[in-house]
Amino acid sequence: MSRRRSGTTKGPAATNAAVFGEVLRHFREAAGFTQEELSKKIPCDRSQVARVEAGTRVPQETFAKQCDDILGTGGxxxxxxxxxxxxxxxxxxxxxxxxxxxxxxxxxVHEYQMHAMPGLLQTPDYAHALFARRIASVDEVEDRVRARMSRQRRFLAVNGPLYMAVLDESCLRHVVGSPAVMRDQCAHLLTVGQLPNIRIQIAPAGRPDIDRPDTSVSLIALPDGHSWVYSESLDRGHFNDDPAVFARHSQTYDVLRADALSARESAALITEAMEGYGDDEQARTQLGDLVQEQLQRRERRQLRRSGAHMGEEQLQRPRRRRLHRNSPRYPRRRPRP
Known part of the structure; x- marks a missing residue:
C-alpha cells in the first residue's frame, strides 16, 4: 500500500493512509477533540481513531463522512x-x-452465512483475528486483511450494489478475537445495516422450523446476465451457473429470508449480543442512535403491556364496587364493650 514519491525528497514518502491520518489529526486537534472524544461521537473504539491517524488502518467511507460532520471540515x-x-x-x-x-x-449479492461473519461485513480487527488463527506470518495476515477490506469498498459506498445477508445467530455468539472485537463487529453491523443497499437479517438459534442451508452460500448476479451460486470448502471455492441449480438455491434463500427475523428485529438481537460483550461506558456509547431507538422501542412495548394490564385492573375495580353496592347488605356483628 506504500508508494514513494519521485524526486529528491529524503526519507520514505508517506503512504496515502498516513496522509489521510495527518489531515484527520489536524482537523481533530483544531476542533479541540481528543481521540477518545471523537471516538465517542462517531461512535467507535478509540483505537480505531488512533490507527487511522497513524496510517495503519484503512477507514471506511462512512467513517470519513462522520468525521467531516463532527469536525465541521466542509467535506x-x-x-x-x-x-x-x-x-x-x-x-x-x-x-x-x-x-x-x-x-x-x-x-x-444474496448471502447466507453460518458460524463466522461474511467477509463483506467484517471489521479489520475481526478479519485480523480470524486470519491470525491459521496464518503464522504477520505480514501475510495484514495482506489478507487488506485484501478482504478492499472487497467491501463498493458495497459500502453511496449507491453501492444490493447486498442481502442472512446470518445464523451463531455468527453473533461465536467469539472471534475477544469480546471487544465482537462488540465492535456488532456495532459495525448496526451501522452498515442502515445503508439503503444493505439489509442484514438473523436466523435465530431457537427456531428449529427454519430451513437453513447446510453450508454458507452466496447468490451472485453479474451485469452480463449470468447468475452464480458460490460456496466454499477448505481453501477452495465452488462455482455453479446452472440455471436449475441457481433457481433451487434462490427459492431456498427466499424462504429463509421470509422466516428469519426482519431487519428491525435483527437489529434488536444484534444489540442484545453487543450488550453481552461489554456493559462499560464505551460499549454504551457505541450503541448509537439506532441501538438507542431499539431499546426505547422495547421499553415502550413493555410500558404498553403494563399499561394495558393496569387498565384491565382499573376497569375491574369499579365493576367490583358496583357489584358490592348492588349486593344485599348484612349488618355486621360488632363486639360489645
Missing part, C-alpha cells in the same frame, strides 16, 4: 478519501481470485 475528509487508492497492490489467494472479481462487478 474535506470525504473528498480526500474518495481520491485515495487505498488498495493498489491487493492480492487475493489464488483460489479466491475469481470470487473477488465477481464482487468487483456484481449487481447484487
Amino acid at each position: 474535506v475528509l470525504l473528498r480526500l478519501w474518495g481520491r485515495i487508492d487505498w488498495y493498489p497492490e491487493v492480492q487475493h489467494p489464488d483460489w479466491f481470485e475469481r470470487r473477488a472479481k465477481m464482487d468487483a462487478e456484481a449487481l447484487a
Whole structure:
C-alpha cells in the first residue's frame, strides 16, 4: 500500500493512509477533540481513531463522512478519501481470485452465512483475528486483511450494489478475537445495516422450523446476465451457473429470508449480543442512535403491556364496587364493650 514519491525528497514518502491520518489529526486537534472524544461521537473504539491517524488502518467511507460532520471540515475528509487508492497492490489467494472479481462487478449479492461473519461485513480487527488463527506470518495476515477490506469498498459506498445477508445467530455468539472485537463487529453491523443497499437479517438459534442451508452460500448476479451460486470448502471455492441449480438455491434463500427475523428485529438481537460483550461506558456509547431507538422501542412495548394490564385492573375495580353496592347488605356483628 506504500508508494514513494519521485524526486529528491529524503526519507520514505508517506503512504496515502498516513496522509489521510495527518489531515484527520489536524482537523481533530483544531476542533479541540481528543481521540477518545471523537471516538465517542462517531461512535467507535478509540483505537480505531488512533490507527487511522497513524496510517495503519484503512477507514471506511462512512467513517470519513462522520468525521467531516463532527469536525465541521466542509467535506474535506470525504473528498480526500474518495481520491485515495487505498488498495493498489491487493492480492487475493489464488483460489479466491475469481470470487473477488465477481464482487468487483456484481449487481447484487444474496448471502447466507453460518458460524463466522461474511467477509463483506467484517471489521479489520475481526478479519485480523480470524486470519491470525491459521496464518503464522504477520505480514501475510495484514495482506489478507487488506485484501478482504478492499472487497467491501463498493458495497459500502453511496449507491453501492444490493447486498442481502442472512446470518445464523451463531455468527453473533461465536467469539472471534475477544469480546471487544465482537462488540465492535456488532456495532459495525448496526451501522452498515442502515445503508439503503444493505439489509442484514438473523436466523435465530431457537427456531428449529427454519430451513437453513447446510453450508454458507452466496447468490451472485453479474451485469452480463449470468447468475452464480458460490460456496466454499477448505481453501477452495465452488462455482455453479446452472440455471436449475441457481433457481433451487434462490427459492431456498427466499424462504429463509421470509422466516428469519426482519431487519428491525435483527437489529434488536444484534444489540442484545453487543450488550453481552461489554456493559462499560464505551460499549454504551457505541450503541448509537439506532441501538438507542431499539431499546426505547422495547421499553415502550413493555410500558404498553403494563399499561394495558393496569387498565384491565382499573376497569375491574369499579365493576367490583358496583357489584358490592348492588349486593344485599348484612349488618355486621360488632363486639360489645
